[in-house]
Amino acid sequence: MLKIKQYVKAESLEQAYELNQKKTNRIIGGMLWLKMSTAQIQTAIDLSGLGLDQIEETEDAWKIGCMVSLRDLELHEGLNELSCNMVRESVRSIVGVQFRNLATIGGSIFGRFGFSDVLTCFLALDTEVELYKGGIISLEEFAKMERDNDILVRVIVKKTPGKGSYQSHRNTKTDFPVLAVAADRYGDELKVAVGARPMKAVCLHIPAEQLDACTDLKKFAKELATQVPMGSNMRGSAAYRTHLAEVLIRRALEKITDGGEKNAD
Amino acid sequence: MQISLTLNGKKITEEIADDLLLIDFVRNHGCYSVKRGCETSNCGLCTVFLDEKPVLSCSVLAARADGHKVDTLEGLQEEAEEFGSFIAGQGAEQCGFCNPGMIMNAIALFRENPDPSDDEIREYLAGNLCRCSGYEGQLRGIHDFLEYKRKGGAR
Secondary structure, rough: OOOEEEEOOOOOOHHHHHOOOOOOOEOOOOOOHHHOOOOEEEEEOOOOOOOOOOEOOOOEEEEOOOOOHHHHHHHHHHHHHHHHHHHHHHHOOOHHHHOOOOOOOHHHHOOOOOHHHHHHHHHHHHEEEEEEOEEEEHHHHHHOOOOOOOOOOEEEEEOOOOEEEEEEOOOOOOOOOEEEEEEEEEOOOOEEEOOOOOOOOEEEEEHHHEEEEOOOOOHHHHHHHHHHOOOOOOEHHHHHHHHHHHHHHHHHHHHHOOOOOOOOO | OEEEEEEEOOOEEOOOOOOEEEHHHHHHHOOOOOOOOOOOOOOOOOEEEEEOOOEEHHOOHHHHOOOOOOEEEEHHHHHHHHHHHHHOOOOOOOOOOOOHHHHHHHHHHHHHOOOOHHHHHHHHHHHHOOOOOOOOOHHHHHHHHHHHOOOOOOO
């Protein structure tokens, strides 16, 4: 059972950062995954008083505060318009509305969890993260980094026009995905992120001209699927995941080549 | 630590342990409709409204509710009774354990979307587990309630 000795509502990011340098202290985010642990936390650091629960629009990006809930992402018109509904599609099967009202984008991304729909989706989009000390880096670079004691302040999604699709397969509707695929084409690049492998999501970068020249999406998807290392767990074997990847990538590419229509199914 | 919050319209100021969960706080104040079910943030039995939004009280520190408004089924009596009678009318409660959480979340749905489709109902209530009914009884009850509302509240 999770034990917390002291709770501190941070009054500044600097205070939160200083507290977070101690190994036994922890930023609690939405606290949903943390609650499942048996951690003994000396000081739980709460960022909910820092105004980081807002999605701000700038000329060229959406800046999502780390305490923005998954439900806020699901309902946000601007982000969903930009992403062809990928954002909504990636979070809507995560447990229930009550859960998504608590779970935060900061907790989901900072954890770099293998099962994360959220990480998979944002990896395919043109995304950066703003770290309190580490500055702004690409999400892909951040996803490869070891966990440290910095603070993820914002997730920045650039308003790069593109066409995208999010696909996942689950054994039951609100379970973790057996496999998740996010594909996004913008500029001269096609990005295909594959998550729940069950290791953390990775992203393939493919020149968009290959997609334009493709006459057999099934074959193309199969080639991409075989490039992604898969593992086995109780939800599925590596071989099954490779097969799923082929199917989900093909479906995503069909959506993209068909005009990136909204994910209605 | 000391917190002040409004529970079901009543302002409460109290000394609490730093790791007290909101579910235990509200139950300590007599709100026994809020139940501990799965302990894995999955079942929806412990649903309360935090600033009008449905949340899992088993997964929120009471400290985080400091300065906020918390409502449980006990605070929504009229609304809950009106809707609950349609669930009971379909015999959808069976053991009844999931019912308070289900009613809370259904009320949240109706407030957000007064005329939901079946898919929208299923999606919104996906975080409320019932191990008796298979959900068909609840869905029929919701249909009846929505029809009653469409007719302006006449049976």
